[in-house]
Amino acid sequence: MAKKVSSKTENKKSIDLAPDTEVGTGEFLTTNQGLAINDDQNSLRAGERGATLLEDFILREKITHFDHERIPERIVHARGSAAHGYFELYQPMGKYTKAKFLNDTSRKTPVFVRFSTVAGSRGSTDLARDVRGFSVKFYTEEGNYDLVGNNIPVFFIQDAVKFPDLIHAVKPEPHNEIPQAASAHDTFWDFISLMPESAHMIMWAMSDRALPRSLRMMEGFGVHTFRFINDKNQAFFVKFHWKPLLGVHSVAWDEAQQISGKDPDFHRRDLYEAIESGAFPEWEFGVQIVPEADEHKFEFDLLDPTKLIPEELVPVQRIGKMTLNRNPDNFFAETEQVAFHPGHLVAGIDFTNDPLLQGRLFSYTDTQLSRLGSPNFHEIPINRSINEVHNNQRDGHMRQQINKGTSSYHPNTIGGGCPFQAKAAEGGFTSYMERIDSKKIRGRSKSFFDHFSQATLFFNSQSEAEQNHIVNALRFELGNVTIPAIRERMLGILSMIDKALAQRVADGLGMAVPKKPEQPVNHSIPADGKPADYQPTKVTSSIDASEALSMANTIKNTIKSRQVAILAADGVNEDTLAGMKNKLTAAGATCKIVAPHHGEIKGNKGKAIAVDKRLLNTSSVLFDAVYIPGGTSSINALLNEPEAIYFVNQAYKHCKSIAADKDAAQLLNATYIGDKPQDGIITDGNAKSFINAIAQHRFWEREAASQVPA
DSSP states (O other): OOOOOSOHHHHHHHHTOOTTOOOOTTOOOBOTTSOBOSOSSOOEEESTTSOBOTTOHHHHHHHHHHHTSSSSSOSSSOSEEEEEEEEEESSOOTTTOOOGGGTOTTOEEEEEEEEEESSSOTTSOTTSSOOEEEEEEEEETTEEEEEEEESSSSOSOSSGGGHHHHHHHHSOBTTTTBSTTOOOSHHHHHHHHTOGGGHHHHHHHTSGGGSBSOGGGSOEEOOSOEEEEOTTOOEEEEEEEEEETTOOOBOOHHHHHHHHHHOTTHHHHHHHHHHHTTOOOEEEEEEEEEEGGGTTOSSSOTTOTTOOOOTTTSOOEEEEEEEEEEOOSOIIIIIITOOOOTTOOOTTEEOOOOHHHHHHHHHHHHHHHHHHOSTTGGGSGGGOOSSOOOOSOOOOTTOOOOOOSSOOSSSOSTTTTOSOOOOGGGTOOOOOOOOOOOOEEEOOOGGGOBOSHHHHHHHHHSOHHHHHHHHHHHHHHHHTOOOHHHHHHHHHHHHHHOHHHHHHHHHHHTOOOOSSOOOOOOOOOOTTOOOOOOOOBOOOOSOSOOGGGOGGGSOOSOOTTOEEEEEOOTTBOHHHHHHHHHHHHHTTOEEEEEESSSSEEEBTTSOEEEOSEEGGGOOGGGOSEEEEOOOHHHHHHHHTOHHHHHHHHHHHHTTOEEEEOGGGHHHHHTSSSTTOOOTTEEOSOOHHHHHHHHHTOOOGGGGSTTTSOO
């Protein structure tokens, strides 16, 4: 608890501050009206697991102020890329939901999808270590439905009242606006080290999931538990998933840093060019469905947004496919002005009492009012419903709809009673009739107190390479923290997840793991003055590891849209180059000729071959694989180009597939590769072997220090 000191007036006199300058040291937390706040950790809800109440003026004031802190750029998810497409259903879901677009297999439902980073500004790099937003707007015949999610299935916090604190902590520090689009700094880890509920999310954020190879190669999740409602008014809990048909793949951290310098628009360009070339991104839509009667059968709480449902407990049913096939015509009008909202529902889908979701239902509308400047943001073309809009809302800034008639109220007789209320059987939305009989409280259910078991499950589920990457990520991030006490608290948190993990991170920081983790500060101060019973716990998980949580188990049977660099110079063997290029292209890859100069190179038979990229203007980090065709003159020329040697070395260091014709052995011997047989290194120019190697994405075992120099 804050220690009460002298009044603000006395502080100002003693420090001689300007009248409007705040000094918060030693003062109680208050609302903007000066009211002392008793609990800043929990929103007001109807019972421990009940809905958040609109009455919570503290929550509304805090989030309202936060939503309006930036104009016109989004506060979070500012840097985005988007595309148009459609959704097709595999099988009717009428047993679970009455949503029409999930029951009509003959319909192609239009969609608009926006991907984004979270922490960075609009001008930041695509390759920041960060969560990625994954939001889908379905333009259904019943109105727009927005599935507003991320590429990670859980979140940092359990209650929306903490969201402003989380983002304030991860944003650039206010005194110097440093660092941009990065979490490796004091304020973020100070907050996280005091919030053990973030432990699970931190494991994901420090994993390779935070460094996707492509927006087309990452999963999407609805994060929260929602409800399906069928036409019999039966309810089912549901979790939403997007499964990419190209598999889930990442880049290495060193590679991400280099890409940020070489091409900060890497993800944006990749998505745009894939669609323009006809390599349309595809995801299958999956659901995990839990009957209401099974709500409490798990060792975690379905309403806790820091938890997922392991697929071993509830398999993901793939019920449809989404294809993105058209780029926006105008970035600002579409990608920048699109307005998503988890409260944009259709009949057959409803909320749960997840306290993070409940706060979002208020926040998103408030944010759009600030960012787009009008309650009529739904009339911007990208946000318009394909279903006609009829209501009694009128006027306001930038109104476009022209309403005829004299009545704009309900009930009325002048307008013939129009527009009418729709009965449930006519498609009218009705909220699920969940029984609520609880006391108003600020608090959390004890079922929310386990913060570590799923963090441990995630870490245990990772391959050896993925675990190494998490360790190195934590070493990097915490190594940029300047306050030793913060690093020590985080080591305590990590020891609750996995003691070996904590020790490895501690070794990298030159610190010792605390013998006993520091207990989090008890922020909640109950009205009765008695100590709160909040105590982080760790339950014993019934699952040791989950295959679905490791990217090592993803799809590895395609090279569709993969970028292959063909490293060549004058005198290149025309036949082997053309043969490999044709086979790679037939398998779906995109090939680019990379040479020491622009224009054309001459083949060994005199053919002019167009150059796509000059060594000076590109880098191996922008490609998935490298092929070196033969030709004595070409190999000799590349041997005299330091950039060519560096190009191959970097591809090798980042564990990519490299193929070379037999007469290119001299070039390989001049690189890290040498003449040792290795997985992912094809030395006989065999196209089939090369294609199979590229499909594996990376050969992470190559990262062993003995194989790859720093």
